[in-house]
Amino acid sequence: xGGITQSPKYLFRKEGQNVxxxxxxxxxxxxxxxxxxxxxxxxxxxxxxxxxxxFQKGDIAEGYSVSREKKESFPLTVTSAQKNxxxxxxxxxxxxxxxxxxxxxxxxRLTVT
Amino acid sequence: xxxxxxxxxxxxxxxxGIPIINCAYENTAFDYFPWYxxxxxxxPALLIAIRPDVSEKKEGRFTISFNKSAxxxxxxxxxxxxxxxxxxxxxxxRLGIQGAQKLVFGQGTRLTINP
Numbered sequence: 001x002g003g004i005t006q007s008p009k010y011l012f013r014k015e016g017q018n019v020x021x022x023x024x025x026x027x028x029x030x031x032x033x034x035x036x037x038x039x040x041x042x043x044x045x046x047x048x049x050x051x052x053x054x055f056q057k058g059d060i061a062e063g064y065s066v067s068r069e070k071k072e073s074f075p076l077t078v079t080s081a082q083k084n085x086x087x088x089x090x091x092x093x094x095x096x097x098x099x100x101x102x103x104x105x106x107x108x109r110l111t112v113t
Numbered sequence: 114x115x116x117x118x119x120x121x122x123x124x125x126x127x128x129x130g131i132p133i134i135n136c137a138y139e140n141t142a143f144d145y146f147p148w149y150x151x152x153x154x155x156x157p158a159l160l161i162a163i164r165p166d167v168s169e170k171k172e173g174r175f176t177i178s179f180n181k182s183a184x185x186x187x188x189x190x191x192x193x194x195x196x197x198x199x200x201x202x203x204x205x206x207r208l209g210i211q212g213a214q215k216l217v218f219g220q221g222t223r224l225t226i227n228p
Binding site: 106 | 219
């Protein structure tokens with residue numbers, strides 16, 4: 001079964017703690033993305049990576065960090081510097097070339113109190 | 114110039130009606146326009162997509178109309194069903210640093226189809 005998995009589905013943290021969200025894909029896609037979704041807003045790009053060991057900041061990268069040590073994995077760390085971390089986080093992947101169609105994982109809902 | 118503006122924010126239609134969701138953009142560098150469907154608590158799923166050299170595309174009950182000169186595109190759902198109730202996002206693709214394919218999303222439309 002090919003696809004993107006994100007874990008956990010729900011995550012609760014205390015303010016001031018860093019937390020890492022997992023994203024794994026077995027679609028053999030080169031590019032991976034992290035988005036943040038807030039109620040009533042579209043998806044906003046946090047970070048993206050086109051190849052292993054390389055990634056770029058998206059539109060709202062402040063307070064987040066990523067790594068891309070393996071093609072299949074693109075974990076996102078929400079640091080204590082992120083002022084409003086409570087949100088629904090979505091991971092996606094795509095081929096580097098072609099139409100740019102992005103496939104999304106099921107998401108992780110992070111609640112920070 | 115990187116924005117995609119989507120309307121309406123919410124829409125309620127009776128079963129069998131034809132909901133229409135509209136999007137507008139400014140950046141002429143966008144070259145691919147997908148629509149995503151998202152159910153509560155789930156990730157978005159690609160529904161249908163169009164390129165700017167085509168004025169209309171149909172897939173089943175879903176149709177995209179594209180007006181390149183007006184920089185607008187819209188989604189029509191024929192014979193809508195309660196199961197179509199979801200949030201719909203339009204998006205536009207542009208190339209970023211090192212040729213990265215980046216999507217810019219509209220704000221979303223929450224569609225409700227009443228039985």
